[in-house]
Amino acid sequence: MSKTASSSLLQPVEPAAAPAEITALAREIAGLIVEALNLETAAAEIDPEAPLYGEGLGLDSIDVLEIALVVSKRYGVELRADSEDNERIFRSLRRLAEYIAAHRTK
Amino acid sequence: MLNVCADRYRFTVGLAASLLTDKVSLLPPTHTPEVIGRLAAFAPDVFCLTDQEQCDIDLPQVRYRPFGAPRAHGAPAGPGGWRVPQIDAAQIAAIVFTSGSTGAPVPHRKTWGRLARCVRDGAERLGLLDGRGHAVLATVPPQHMYGFESSVLAPLQAGNALCAEHPFYPADVSAALARLPRPRALICTPIHLRALLASQGELPAADLIVSATAPLSQELAGDAEQRFGAPLIEIYGSTESGQLATRRTARERQWRLWPGVCLTLDEGRAWARGGHLEQPTPMCDELEVIDEQHFLLHGRLADLVNIAGKRSSLAYLTHQLNAIEGVQDGAFFFPREPQTSAAGVIRVAAAAVAPGLDAARLTEALRKRIDAVFLPRPLILLERLPRNSTGKLPRESLQALAAEASAAARRIGSS
Numbered sequence: 001m002s003k004t005a006s007s008s009l010l011q012p013v014e015p016a017a018a019p020a021e022i023t024a025l026a027r028e029i030a031g032l033i034v035e036a037l038n039l040e041t042a043a044a045e046i047d048p049e050a051p052l053y054g055e056g057l058g059l060d061s062i063d064v065l066e067i068a069l070v071v072s073k074r075y076g077v078e079l080r081a082d083s084e085d086n087e088r089i090f091r092s093l094r095r096l097a098e099y100i101a102a103h104r105t106k
Numbered sequence: 107m108l109n110v111c112a113d114r115y116r117f118t119v120g121l122a123a124s125l126l127t128d129k130v131s132l133l134p135p136t137h138t139p140e141v142i143g144r145l146a147a148f149a150p151d152v153f154c155l156t157d158q159e160q161c162d163i164d165l166p167q168v169r170y171r172p173f174g175a176p177r178a179h180g181a182p183a184g185p186g187g188w189r190v191p192q193i194d195a196a197q198i199a200a201i202v203f204t205s206g207s208t209g210a211p212v213p214h215r216k217t218w219g220r221l222a223r224c225v226r227d228g229a230e231r232l233g234l235l236d237g238r239g240h241a242v243l244a245t246v247p248p249q250h251m252y253g254f255e256s257s258v259l260a261p262l263q264a265g266n267a268l269c270a271e272h273p274f275y276p277a278d279v280s281a282a283l284a285r286l287p288r289p290r291a292l293i294c295t296p297i298h299l300r301a302l303l304a305s306q307g308e309l310p311a312a313d314l315i316v317s318a319t320a321p322l323s324q325e326l327a328g329d330a331e332q333r334f335g336a337p338l339i340e341i342y343g344s345t346e347s348g349q350l351a352t353r354r355t356a357r358e359r360q361w362r363l364w365p366g367v368c369l370t371l372d373e374g375r376a377w378a379r380g381g382h383l384e385q386p387t388p389m390c391d392e393l394e395v396i397d398e399q400h401f402l403l404h405g406r407l408a409d410l411v412n413i414a415g416k417r418s419s420l421a422y423l424t425h426q427l428n429a430i431e432g433v434q435d436g437a438f439f440f441p442r443e444p445q446t447s448a449a450g451v452i453r454v455a456a457a458a459v460a461p462g463l464d465a466a467r468l469t470e471a472l473r474k475r476i477d478a479v480f481l482p483r484p485l486i487l488l489e490r491l492p493r494n495s496t497g498k499l500p501r502e503s504l505q506a507l508a509a510e511a512s513a514a515a516r517r518i519g520s521s
Contacts, residue, residue: 040485060478060481072304076306078276079275
């Protein structure tokens, strides 16, 4: 990973948007995830604070790859790997929404 | 030894050390507590080699010494440098496990000589043995049979450069590949290829793309060849048989066998023998033999499940579901109209009768037993399964239930 890429990943995930916008974005992302992964859970039922990976919503690494595709297409955010930051992004729907709000290009 | 090092270089060092000290590497299909327990029963002296700070595998652990740590002992290389050790071809180097159908993983013993022969034949076929010294990057873990053969053993046997990293996101794979000197090869799967091709950025030029674990479409293979500017070679093989055939998917449907390997049909089941194979080995797919060297692949046998290169069977998954306390009856099945996701993955579904459990708790219990890729979507809880008068479970009834559950979820989702 190049210096610039890793330093941008290591920035704290500062929500650039207001909490209400994050909540709306989280809702929207939940819809995208449910659609992309054919989940049985309704988007509105996903707890924004619950972990996405492993326990909680129970996503696995293939799902994470699918989400990366959707997020790249919809928001122009290319997720990059295995720093601790990445783990933090997937800790909850809200964290993911905050990260996307701060880095989206579309 | 159970070698779970995530870093491919460390994994390879662990493998080399185990070969030199006559230890056998165990490669189970997954690392769930259930399978680790079975492994400990199979080999009571097994230990786990890990390079992770936190490793929750319940076996005696040996931590890989991090780079830069003081050396306990060992002399520096003498004036003549290191001598490449000679490994006895008959030495059992690895035991690879498949999940079987009733619970106990089935062991497949691999001698060093056969493993080496298999990957040398493969490297020759892929053009990796031409002395140019490819740099080999892989998106698959070294613990999986494909990754073990193509990203660890093949570079060792063919004088290629092995890349320690294991990039995951498309952007990471691209960046890692772009950093390598040419010629460079990417060892990949259909899932990662789809993700790479779907991502927005430009893809770095490569000299060889290799795919295995599930068949690729001709279209996707053609796209990949164009975007990477490299030939894409698909490898066919199985945990039991090792790799044994390739095809240039963009141009041909037929698979060409490794030299010396032949396929025969016995009561509809294809068997491979000869070449690097230790004994005649039944294949788990529907294969049509064309001639001595070629065959067509028509799909997996009915009961088998293959998700992202992880293989299981409906019988095994059903057995694990029914072994959970509180489950009175249960079954795994394939959904009727499987919805393919963006990365091209199809999941399995399950239905269960478990009055005291909800879906979340049942999923947690399953997670301890089966690999996460097989967790059912959907998991339907019922008062009883739609068994017919003979006690059989017609697949159509289960599929109808699954379709109903999906429709209901979509109604809730859109309301």
